[in-house]
Amino acid sequence: MTGEPILGISGLDISFTSYGQKSQILHDVSMHIDQGERVSLIGQSGSGKTVTMRTIIGTLPMPPAIIERGSIRFEGTELLTLDKRARNRLKGTGISIVLQDPMLSFNPLLTIGRQMDDVVRFADIRLNISRRRADRTARIHEVLRNVQLADPERICSAYPMMLSGGMRQRVLIGMALLNSPRLLIADEPGTALDVTTQQEILVLLNRLVDETGMSLMLITHNLGVVREMADRVYVMERGRIVETGTRAEIFNNPQHGYTRRLMEAVPSLYGSRVTDVTNERAEDAMIKVRDISKDFPLRSGLFNRQVGITRAVKDVELTINRGDIFGIAGESGSGKTTLAKMMLGLFDATDGAITMDKLNVHDAAGSRDFRKLVQIVYQNPGSSLNPKRTVADQLSVPLIFADFDRSTIAARIRELLELVDLPARYASMYPHELSGGQKQRVAIARALSVDPKILVLDEPTSALDVLIQNVVIDLLQRLRSELDLTYVFISHDLSLMRNFCNRVAIMFRGEICEQGETPDVFANPQHPYTRALLSAIPVLTDEEAAQKPIIEASERNAVLLSTTTLN
Amino acid sequence: MAFYLTKRALSLLMVLLGLAVMIFVIARIVPGDPARIALGPLATANQVAELRQEMGLNDPIYVQLWHYLVGLAQGDLGKSLLTSRPVMSDILQALPATFELVLATVILQISISIPLGVLAAYYRDSWIDNITRILSLLGVVIPGFVLAIILQLLASYYFTSFPVTGRLDPSLDFQANTTGLLLIDSVIAGRPDVFIDALRYLFLPAIALAAGGIGQVMRITRSAMIEVGSRDFIEAARAYGIPERVITFRYMLRVASVAPLTILGLEFASLIGNAFVVEFVFSWPGIASYGVRTILQKDLNAVIGVVLVSGVFFVIANLTIDVLLGIIDPRHRIRGAQKA
Incomplete structure (x- = not known):
C-alpha cells in the first residue's frame, strides 16, 4: 500500500437515541479504501452497512444519531469535524452514491x-465554476453515452416513469458520475432488477472503475455480486467488522463463523453443494393447466374504449403432480404472477381451463x-399481515370462515404456531414485534390454517435475509412431508429453485419456454432465454x-430487452 | 395536455348534467304545491290550477325535465316565484359577491396552510410544529359560523377597523360593474380607497370561512412533506449536494403538494356550504341570503338554480385543481396519453 488511502475510517462508534434510550449501532468500525480499489461491505439487513454509508456521505440524520468516537478521512481531510460548507463541496464531487432502488431514486415529477x-x-x-447551460448539457450527454445509453437527448426529455428499470439504473449511475467523483458508493446496485439486467449493470460498473480510476465501495448482501465486483471485502455483523481480507481470502478461506454461515446459506447453482429434491409419491396429477391464456384490455381515449389487448399469458400447459414442488421462474413481466393468480381463481382465464384436485377453478x-x-x-x-391485529386474530379469520367452532379455535392456533416452530405466546403479539422470518412463518401458518392441499408460494423468501431464507425453506420442506402438501413456487431466484423444487418451468413473455425435472433443466438448458438467465446469476x-x-x-x-435504447 | 383537459372537462360536464337531473327530480317530488305557495292561502282553486298549467306542473315529470334542460342549455333557469324575475338575473346579481368571498378564502387557505405545513414538517416535533398543530386543531373543530360570531364580537369591541357587516362602505358610492368583483373593479377604476375598504370588509368573513380548510390542509401538507422527505430520491439529492432550500421546494414540496391540492378541491364543497352561514352572519350580499330566502319560500326554480350554481363552482374548482395537478405531476397527463 502506497500513500494514504482515499478513504480511511477508524474506530467509528455511532449511537442512536430514541425516546431517551440510547443504543449503540456501530462498534469500533475501521476500514480503508485505496485509490482505484473496489471494496465491498457485506452483511445482512440491520448490520450497520447503511449507517456506515450515510456517515461517509454525510446524510446521517443527527439527531437521532450521535457520532461518539472515531474518524473518517477522505483524501487526508477529516470529514467529521469539517465545516459544513467544505463538507457540502465534497458531495457528489468527491464522494457520490448510487442508491439501491432505481425506481425510487428519481424525483418522479x-x-x-x-x-x-x-x-x-x-x-x-459550490466549486465556483461558471458554465453555460449548453456546456452542462454537453457534459450530461457525454456521461449518458458513457453509461451506454444510446439516445441522450430523448432520455433527458423523458420522465423517470417512462424508462425501464435497467435504463433508470444506468441513468442513476450516470447521475452519480456527473461531477467525476473520486469515490463512488454503490448500495446494492442492480439487486432490485432482474438478474440479467443486474449482470449488465455490474459489468458497466466494473468498466467505469477501470476507465476512470475511481474507487468503488460496494454495499451488498449478495455474495455472488461481491465475487464479481470486489478486490477486498469487509464483513459486517451487528455493527462490527468481523472479518476482512482480499476476495480470494474471504471466498476460499473464510475465518469467522458468521462469514462461513453466510457462504453456506447461499444456495448453489452447480457443484457438490446442490441438493436434488425428489417427489417420492406415485405420479398423480394434482393441478392440470390446459392451454390457458389471459388477456388484459388496453383502454384509452375519451371514453376509455378498449383499443387492444395485451396477452399476459399465452397457451400455457402444465401438469403438477401430488407432492411436487413445482417452480415457475421468470423475470418481471413474464406472466408468472398472472398464471398464479389464475390458479388461485383470482383472475378468470380468457381461454383454457385449470383443474385443481378435480375442481374446475372457473x-x-x-x-x-x-x-x-x-x-x-x-x-x-x-405487508401481507395486518399490522393492527394480533397473530391470533389473523390466524382465526380463515378458521372462522372454515366453520371452526369458537372453542376449538384457540387450540388450533396453538397447533398452527407449533407447526411453524413459533412459541404459543406469540399468539398475542402484533406483527411489528416479530422479525421478518417470524412474520413469514405466521403467514405460512395462516395459509395452513384450513388444512389446504396446495400452497402457492409467491417469492416467499425474497424479502428475507439469506440466513433466514434457509430457515423458512427448511420449514417448508418439513411441512410438505408432514402435511402431504403440493407447492407451486413462484420465483426469479433460480439458485434457490435448483435446491428447492423437483420440477421447474421457465416463463418467457407469457409462455413456458422450457420445463422439466430440475436437474435436467439446469444441467442442459435448451432455450436461449434459460441459458441467458442461468449465465447471469x-x-x-x-x-x-x-x-x-x-x-x-x-x-x-435476441431474448433480452435492451436497457440501452428507448423503444 | 389538451387531451387530458378535454377528458376532464367532459367528465365534469357529465357531473353537472347528473346534478341538474337529480336536483330537478328531488325538487319535484318533495311534498307541497309550488303554485299554492306562490299564490298564498287566499288564492282560489281556479287561480292555482291556472298557475299550475302556466308553470307546466301538470305535464309528466320527464317532459318538465326536458323543458328545464332545454332552458338550461340556453341559460334560462326559469322564473323566481319570490321576486318574479328570471332566476338567472337574480343569481348573476348576487354571484360576484360570493365569488369574491370564496376566491379570497381559497387564496387565504393556500397561502397560509401550505407554508405553515412546510414549516411544521421542517421543524418537526419542535415548538413550531406544536403551535401549528394546536392552531389547525382549533380551525378544524370550531364551526365556521361560531368563528364568524366570535370574530364579529372581537371586531366590534377591539379591532374596529374591520367592519362586521356588508361588503363596502355605502358612503363610498362605487358600483362594481365590470367584473362585479370589488377588488378588481376598483383597480380598473383607479380607486385605491375602494380597494382598501373592500379588503377591510372582506377580511373577517374570509378568515371565518378559511379556518377549517387551513387546519386540514396544513396537517396534510405536513405529513405529505414528512413522507416525501423519507423517500430515496431526497437522500440521493442530498448526497449529490443539492442545496437544502432547493430540495425542500423543488424536490419535496412539488411532490408533496398533490395531496393538499386534492383535499382543497374536495374541501370546496363544505366551503360553499359554510359560505351560506358565514354570509348570513356578516350580512354579505351574496348568493347565500338569496338561497336561504328562496329555500324557505319553496321557490323551486330559484333553489335549483342556486344548487346548480354551487355545483358549477365545485366543478370549476376541481377542474382547476386537476389542471394544476396535471402541470405539477406529469404522471397525471402522460398516463392517458401513452396509452393513446
Missing part, C-alpha cells in the same frame, strides 16, 4: 435532464371447498461459474 442539470449546476456553484373459485384446497403465501409478510465459486451455460451475445440479445 421532473424530467431526467432537469434532475441531472440540477446536480451539475449546484456542484458548479366454477369453484370463491367456494368453500376451493378455499380449503388452495392457499397462498405472499412475498412480503410485512452471480455464483460463489469458480467451479460453479465454469459450469454455467455459455451464451453467445447474439443469442442473448
Whole structure:
C-alpha cells in the first residue's frame, strides 16, 4: 500500500437515541479504501452497512444519531469535524452514491435532464465554476453515452416513469458520475432488477472503475455480486467488522463463523453443494393447466374504449403432480404472477381451463371447498399481515370462515404456531414485534390454517435475509412431508429453485419456454432465454461459474430487452 | 395536455348534467304545491290550477325535465316565484359577491396552510410544529359560523377597523360593474380607497370561512412533506449536494403538494356550504341570503338554480385543481396519453 488511502475510517462508534434510550449501532468500525480499489461491505439487513454509508456521505440524520468516537478521512481531510460548507463541496464531487432502488431514486415529477442539470449546476456553484447551460448539457450527454445509453437527448426529455428499470439504473449511475467523483458508493446496485439486467449493470460498473480510476465501495448482501465486483471485502455483523481480507481470502478461506454461515446459506447453482429434491409419491396429477391464456384490455381515449389487448399469458400447459414442488421462474413481466393468480381463481382465464384436485377453478373459485384446497403465501409478510391485529386474530379469520367452532379455535392456533416452530405466546403479539422470518412463518401458518392441499408460494423468501431464507425453506420442506402438501413456487431466484423444487418451468413473455425435472433443466438448458438467465446469476465459486451455460451475445440479445435504447 | 383537459372537462360536464337531473327530480317530488305557495292561502282553486298549467306542473315529470334542460342549455333557469324575475338575473346579481368571498378564502387557505405545513414538517416535533398543530386543531373543530360570531364580537369591541357587516362602505358610492368583483373593479377604476375598504370588509368573513380548510390542509401538507422527505430520491439529492432550500421546494414540496391540492378541491364543497352561514352572519350580499330566502319560500326554480350554481363552482374548482395537478405531476397527463 502506497500513500494514504482515499478513504480511511477508524474506530467509528455511532449511537442512536430514541425516546431517551440510547443504543449503540456501530462498534469500533475501521476500514480503508485505496485509490482505484473496489471494496465491498457485506452483511445482512440491520448490520450497520447503511449507517456506515450515510456517515461517509454525510446524510446521517443527527439527531437521532450521535457520532461518539472515531474518524473518517477522505483524501487526508477529516470529514467529521469539517465545516459544513467544505463538507457540502465534497458531495457528489468527491464522494457520490448510487442508491439501491432505481425506481425510487428519481424525483418522479421532473424530467431526467432537469434532475441531472440540477446536480451539475449546484456542484458548479459550490466549486465556483461558471458554465453555460449548453456546456452542462454537453457534459450530461457525454456521461449518458458513457453509461451506454444510446439516445441522450430523448432520455433527458423523458420522465423517470417512462424508462425501464435497467435504463433508470444506468441513468442513476450516470447521475452519480456527473461531477467525476473520486469515490463512488454503490448500495446494492442492480439487486432490485432482474438478474440479467443486474449482470449488465455490474459489468458497466466494473468498466467505469477501470476507465476512470475511481474507487468503488460496494454495499451488498449478495455474495455472488461481491465475487464479481470486489478486490477486498469487509464483513459486517451487528455493527462490527468481523472479518476482512482480499476476495480470494474471504471466498476460499473464510475465518469467522458468521462469514462461513453466510457462504453456506447461499444456495448453489452447480457443484457438490446442490441438493436434488425428489417427489417420492406415485405420479398423480394434482393441478392440470390446459392451454390457458389471459388477456388484459388496453383502454384509452375519451371514453376509455378498449383499443387492444395485451396477452399476459399465452397457451400455457402444465401438469403438477401430488407432492411436487413445482417452480415457475421468470423475470418481471413474464406472466408468472398472472398464471398464479389464475390458479388461485383470482383472475378468470380468457381461454383454457385449470383443474385443481378435480375442481374446475372457473366454477369453484370463491367456494368453500376451493378455499380449503388452495392457499397462498405472499412475498412480503410485512405487508401481507395486518399490522393492527394480533397473530391470533389473523390466524382465526380463515378458521372462522372454515366453520371452526369458537372453542376449538384457540387450540388450533396453538397447533398452527407449533407447526411453524413459533412459541404459543406469540399468539398475542402484533406483527411489528416479530422479525421478518417470524412474520413469514405466521403467514405460512395462516395459509395452513384450513388444512389446504396446495400452497402457492409467491417469492416467499425474497424479502428475507439469506440466513433466514434457509430457515423458512427448511420449514417448508418439513411441512410438505408432514402435511402431504403440493407447492407451486413462484420465483426469479433460480439458485434457490435448483435446491428447492423437483420440477421447474421457465416463463418467457407469457409462455413456458422450457420445463422439466430440475436437474435436467439446469444441467442442459435448451432455450436461449434459460441459458441467458442461468449465465447471469452471480455464483460463489469458480467451479460453479465454469459450469454455467455459455451464451453467445447474439443469442442473448435476441431474448433480452435492451436497457440501452428507448423503444 | 389538451387531451387530458378535454377528458376532464367532459367528465365534469357529465357531473353537472347528473346534478341538474337529480336536483330537478328531488325538487319535484318533495311534498307541497309550488303554485299554492306562490299564490298564498287566499288564492282560489281556479287561480292555482291556472298557475299550475302556466308553470307546466301538470305535464309528466320527464317532459318538465326536458323543458328545464332545454332552458338550461340556453341559460334560462326559469322564473323566481319570490321576486318574479328570471332566476338567472337574480343569481348573476348576487354571484360576484360570493365569488369574491370564496376566491379570497381559497387564496387565504393556500397561502397560509401550505407554508405553515412546510414549516411544521421542517421543524418537526419542535415548538413550531406544536403551535401549528394546536392552531389547525382549533380551525378544524370550531364551526365556521361560531368563528364568524366570535370574530364579529372581537371586531366590534377591539379591532374596529374591520367592519362586521356588508361588503363596502355605502358612503363610498362605487358600483362594481365590470367584473362585479370589488377588488378588481376598483383597480380598473383607479380607486385605491375602494380597494382598501373592500379588503377591510372582506377580511373577517374570509378568515371565518378559511379556518377549517387551513387546519386540514396544513396537517396534510405536513405529513405529505414528512413522507416525501423519507423517500430515496431526497437522500440521493442530498448526497449529490443539492442545496437544502432547493430540495425542500423543488424536490419535496412539488411532490408533496398533490395531496393538499386534492383535499382543497374536495374541501370546496363544505366551503360553499359554510359560505351560506358565514354570509348570513356578516350580512354579505351574496348568493347565500338569496338561497336561504328562496329555500324557505319553496321557490323551486330559484333553489335549483342556486344548487346548480354551487355545483358549477365545485366543478370549476376541481377542474382547476386537476389542471394544476396535471402541470405539477406529469404522471397525471402522460398516463392517458401513452396509452393513446
